[in-house]
Amino acid sequence: MRWSSALIPTLKETPADAVAPSHILLLRAGMIRQLGAGAYTYLPLGLRVLHKAEAIVRQEMDAAGAVELLMPALQPVELWKESGRFETFGDLLMKLTISGGHHMALGPTHEEVITDLVRDLVRSYKQLPITLYQIQTKFRDEPRPRFGILRTREFLMKDAYSFDADVDQLGRSYDAMYEAYCRTFDRCGLPYVVVDAESGPIGGDASHEFMVPCSTGEDKVIQCPSCNYAANQEKAEVGESAAAPQRADSPPYEAKPTPGKRTIRDVCAFLKVDEATSGKLLVFLADGKPVAVLLRGDHEANEAKVRRAFGAAVLAPADPDSIQKATGAPMGFLGPIAIKIPMIVDRAVTAMETIVVGGNEVDVHLTGVVPGRDFPIDRALDLRNADEGDPCPRCGAAMVVKAGLEIGHVFKLGTKYSKAMGANYQDEKGTEIPLIMGCYGIGVNRIVAAAVEACHDANGIVWPLNLAPYQAAVVPLQVNNKAVMDAAEEIERRLTEAGVDVILDDRDQRPGFKFKDIDLIGIPLRIVVGERGLKDGTIEMKWRHESESKNVPLETAGDAALAELKAARDRLAADCQVRREQRAGAKSS
Amino acid sequence: MRWSSALIPTLKETPADAVAPSHILLLRAGMIRQLGAGAYTYLPLGLRVLHKAEAIVRQEMDAAGAVELLMPALQPVELWKESGRFETFGDLLMKLTISGGHHMALGPTHEEVITDLVRDLVRSYKQLPITLYQIQTKFRDEPRPRFGILRTREFLMKDAYSFDADVDQLGRSYDAMYEAYCRTFDRCGLPYVVVDAESGPIGGDASHEFMVPCSTGEDKVIQCPSCNYAANQEKAEVGESAAAPQRADSPPYEAKPTPGKRTIRDVCAFLKVDEATSGKLLVFLADGKPVAVLLRGDHEANEAKVRRAFGAAVLAPADPDSIQKATGAPMGFLGPIAIKIPMIVDRAVTAMETIVVGGNEVDVHLTGVVPGRDFPIDRALDLRNADEGDPCPRCGAAMVVKAGLEIGHVFKLGTKYSKAMGANYQDEKGTEIPLIMGCYGIGVNRIVAAAVEACHDANGIVWPLNLAPYQAAVVPLQVNNKAVMDAAEEIERRLTEAGVDVILDDRDQRPGFKFKDIDLIGIPLRIVVGERGLKDGTIEMKWRHESESKNVPLETAGDAALAELKAARDRLAADCQVRREQRAGAKSS
Known part of the structure; x- marks a missing residue:
């Protein structure tokens, strides 16, 4: 891709009203543009990141055995009345009347629709367990949309729903989703913590949230630095305090x-x-x-x-x-x-x-x-919200509070929806039994925003390799010099053929101007081709997260870049594997 | 993928109310389920087809140099008032009021939003030409949704918009989209005709429709069997008729x-x-x-x-x-x-x-x-609709009428939106000039439906290779026989590793039952592993569109299947190339 064809309207100034780092930087990097309150267009660069996050989510869902389908956004409100959520969801539910006078809702989530589908299609224990998911646009009438793409009225969500015959089966389905979420966020390069969470108005009896600690986060996460206990502030337990000494000589009140x-x-x-x-x-x-x-x-x-x-x-x-x-x-x-x-x-x-x-x-x-x-x-x-300094419920150490940004949430729903909507299966004896459900959500846009919140510096975004819109940028310094352009295009071609997403900055601008933009949009690997280097037969290569560049022979530049990228991917994969083994170890011990 | 895990609820009976072949067969094949009027859930098989169509559309858009972005579905109605379409679109536009009392529309198309974006981002002739596209869910308040997924209130559309400095540039942008559409539909294996079309209420001065001839089609296509002139009935010209002889002796009226x-x-x-x-x-x-x-x-x-x-x-x-x-x-x-x-x-x-x-x-x-x-x-x-038998405007031969299903549409919009909304660019001299626009739509769901309309037989769907949810089905006849299952799984593994989408029918059912389902869902290549064949060291292979099967040695079964699939892909690619050359030849001549 040529920069000049890619529609990347970077901004020099910090946009007015933008406070959150992800909001500021995604705007400045020309990745999003606001259409209205809580509504953003994803410009080409931003959409590439969104698609990369979506692909990772899809791959890990598939690997965990979940099956993808796609439900409509427009839902009959009758289903919401059947589940009892028409009232509880209140004004957050977007409603409209369509021709024929039908009252519809725009789905903020799909428990009702999936339960309606499954009560029709899944009738026997032989069909269980099954986990279904979709990646789909959701609508929520947020009264105060804010922080750019973090809280919008329309967003891309991966929502999965498990259906099980009994509680043990639900436990396994839940664990499979939990593990898939960990792998997804590991691959996205996000620093996250998993916390105990209240299951909230959606119902159910167990729940975990996946949180990225960052200043913009609207949730408060309570963590014990000693034993790693972590929970959403709403859910966090407070350990026992030492009882006050009983003094017999206290004066009367x-x-x-x-x-x-x-x-x-x-x-x-x-x-x-x-x-x-x-x-x-x-x-x-x-x-x-x-x-x-x-x-x-x-x-x-x-x-x-x-x-x-x-x-x-x-x-x-x-x-x-x-x-x-x-x-x-x-x-x-x-x-x-x-x-x-x-x-x-x-x-x-x-x-x-x-x-x-x-x-x-x-x-x-x-x-x-x-x-x-x-x-x-x-x-x-224990009746109160945990707070900074409170004793850990497990080890008694003083806990700390961090702001956290929720990127995923897993719930054990139990039979809340299946009972309300009559979604039963027949067991071996032909007895009708309510399906046991779980639900599992990932905010795909939030992966994008959280990555920026967690991975940026004074110069701009520092994309994790697997989310970067382009993994490499090739920068010819003199675009009117044929030798320079030929060398740059040759490197671009080599990388593209090897499956690397690469952008060629063909703008006729000064080097500093181009470097600033490339730092701002956060491309991991920068490959610079200039007249001076070509005289020595070298080009320059630099990682976004490192301060030093290195010179590489022009002849082997493509291979060197591929080797650098491969090494980075291998390191990330090894990190993911280590974390996976740590989780397996923690679980079995 | 195992059949038993894939949620494929095939139906034996033709569903009530379904008339169109695509509606009947997509329901019977367990690919879609209705949620409400004009609203369908894509079940796993149906979604796989939709995703394949979407991927082909995206690849051809990218190859044509169009740049992908993603705009919100929720749009301020103010933009529709600015363009003047709030009135003309009428009740088809879904409207709702959200918190803060804002009046919003759910986009049935995005001319307004893209023009609003581009008037802000594209200011100079140096940024032109540019073609932007998205693949996004659209909403239309169809008063009478019908024919399954052919006419629904919510659908997946690829909409592209070109912005050019002058009419010549628009011509080139238009031609690039036209050619990309031909390639897309060729790769999808659809038999289509391109017809002259009225540009309709969307405005503009040139337009072509891509039509798949089929009985369900709601459009009428007029074709000349002699010179291949083709047009939508609304647009088709009627040639001159021979004038009646002037008789001097006619009696008075x-x-x-x-x-x-x-x-x-x-x-x-x-x-x-x-x-x-x-x-x-x-x-x-x-x-x-x-x-x-x-x-x-x-x-x-x-x-x-x-x-x-x-x-x-x-x-x-x-x-x-x-x-x-x-x-x-x-x-x-x-x-x-x-x-x-x-x-x-x-x-x-x-x-x-x-x-x-x-x-x-x-x-x-x-x-x-x-x-x-x-x-x-x-x-x-010429003031009337052309009809069966009317003289061709080019060669005078008697024309025929066919029902056609519109799958794509390209328009030259001109300055309708840019003038109404003040979207100008500056030329070399700094003069403000309205952008010249084109717009280009493909109904992605309609590709799916049209493929079924055009490609089915009495036993079910016959998917074109590039749209099939799975290219191959491996069918072990005795799922409780370990040797049979091992052989089937080995073939599945070999194909999967080679990147083939393959489904293994692990259901403990009679062969005829399984074959009927596989024919119904239209998997191109069927590979059968059974006890009897294994005794001779053979398996059976059969194409969905052929009546005869052939026996293949078990040892080389995976390779043989891959060779069959490669040959089919190569044939299709060669066909696409021939058509492309024909178009290039027709254009240059």
Whole structure:
């Protein structure tokens, strides 16, 4: 490919409104252009990267035994009503009415459609297990699209769905997808961590997320630097804190006037105490019944943990009226003493000698309250979001928080959809049994964005070899010098014949201008042909990620470049193999 | 791939409601399943075919120098208003409102989006010519989806757009796409004809359609068996007919009462004359002004021809009120005698000695009217749709009509979009000049359907080699016999290693059952391994399109199969090359 024919509109300036490195660099490198909010055109270079990511995903899905199909984007909303998700998905679901008055949705995901298909086509245990996947454009009415191609209203997703006869089979299908995801991201050259995750509104009972740590990431990943425990902040457990010493001589608590001070921040500022010495009592409706939790004032409740602690199916924050009615106390001044509804205390509270809490009457807080003395601690559980410095649930070491960008997600769905939609198989005896499902998603565009987030420097993108739009750029310095162009074209031809994607920068521009662009678009191997080198019979070769170039004899330039590329590919393959063996070892041990 | 893992739900029965061969066979072969009206899931086999067609299209686009990008499906309707097509596209355009109250369309085509992109990125003559393309899912709110995947609301399309500095450059860009289309369809093994076409509401001034003749085709193709002239019925010209002899002794015309007879059929039945001896006068509004055309009663007016005959930009049938006002005559009884508005006569009328026409008053028709005597023939032009038996415009031979299925379409758009949307380039002198555009579409799904329409027999699909989901099927007859399975797997392995897509039918079923399925899904080469053959050291090989099988030594079975496949590929490549040379010869001569 000639640069002049490839439509690569690089930009010198950082585009206004772009904050995320991937957004800035993909725009500057001429790989994407915005059409509207949350809608981007992939220009030729960007599309090449997207296609490379897609091909790797497809190869690893096929290698894992998943079978590809393609479902429509337009779905009858009836299917969403059948699964019960028409309500829960809410406004994120794009809806339209088509001719004949049919109400349709644009699929943000395809659990309903695949379950509808499989209930029709898969009827016997003999057809199980089966994992089906597609690579397809999804739609989501994001209220605030942002970060370039990271959060858009239309995106390319690989979604896979496994159907199994029993839980053991599901475990094997899940493990096969988990391993395929690891291989996919290894081959893409992405630094990722796999974290325990909440399965969220999609339902189910086990889930892992694949996260690329980067500043743009919208998820928080909690990691233990000691034992490698890692989880999404929503899911991460917090280990036990040492209990506070019981002091018999603690003075009794005191009531303090706190006129109009309803928030932890205001109360603590007013009383001149650290927020970490305060407590906050939160009231929820657990399956409709009011319940309370007591947390340290600077901690955040984790609703999934609270829901599980109360054994509830649905949990929602209580409204002020319900709170007043249930506790008799006004919002902003709630406290644990003589509380009339079931209360569970977060573990961190047990580590506090004394605590500042609400007085259960307007404009009153209590100081010097001793947990366990002034109010009973029937149950102390892990109820809050893990945070920086919290003890690891496995080894107790202080954990750290990193921002993470989700690129993949695997779920064990169980029978949520098969039961709702009547997708059964017959076992050996002819009994109808709901299919056991798993679902597995990869954001293909996010692979592209995550690679840029993780792999760039001050000069531009540094593409991992397997994602690079072109693996090599041949740069003739004097495009009007026939000897230079002939030599450059000969190298290009040699590489192309060997199957290397190569671009020839045929622009009549100064070397520095061309080098800057090639660094910006992140081509791994740069091969420079110039008049001066040709006099000595040499050309120059340089890797994007290295600072030094080397001279190579012109005669063997093509072979030398191929050897360099092969060595790089071999190193990457060896790395992937090592990681694979490490996973196998970790699993079998 | 093992058959048992591939999800191939073949059907014995012809599905209800399916009429078109491609619809019936793709359903029966387990390649597609309907989700809703105009929405189909591509099951694994069907998707493999779709991907093969897509890959051929992409390769030929790349080879022709077109550059791939990918635009969003969701488009702001503002762009459609800017081009003026928001109105003209009407209800076919799917519309929805997304968060923030933005009005969006789901792209049925991308002239607006690409013009918006290019007006931003292409500013200089130095960047021209450039042809951009994408392979992308399109949406169209078809009021009556039908024929399976032939007319759906969501489909995969390759759409390309050329941008040129002048008409000569456009000619070369257009020719390159035309040739790429021929190569694409040749490689797909489709029997197609290229026809002159109306450019239709999309605009522009030259257009060709690529049609596959088949009974399901919704277009009518007019062909001359003598000189190979071919055109869409809408566009086809009709040659001159011999003028009727002028007879001096014709009696004067007579007025006949025709009470309540307003249609040609009713009038001719009532008067007991052949419709081919009658005339019909039609009134149109040409740029708002009433005009008339006189056609033979059994002919259909071609509005594009009428529009051009009157030099109008817009033509529409006149309503009864306008007709009465313009002619003073009631609808149903209009005639050419003493007509007060401009009238053009279709050429066929000049070949009629006498003609039955309306009397310009209620319940009256005239018989024995002599064209040229009783009313003047100022202009006799080609104004009607060509039909079976009409004279060829080039050689005068009688033309034939065939049903055709459109698989591709190339247009010269000119400056319709660039002028409407302000997409200019600067020439050498810095003058702003509107870009000259062409657009080029291939329905990728239609390649699949057209191949089935053109290539099937009573037993099922007979896939062209390059589109077949698998090129070879290996069929072990006794799947529980280890020697049989080992031999079958060895052949499968050999073929797979050589890059052949092969499926192994591992189902524990009777041979006839398996053979029927393999014929139905249309796998080109069948390789059968059975106990009996193994005793003699042979396996059986059979092409789908041949009736005889042949025995091959087991030892060299893999090589023999590869040699057969290579020979078939070579034959196809040679055929493609011959056609290419024929086209080059026809062009240069």
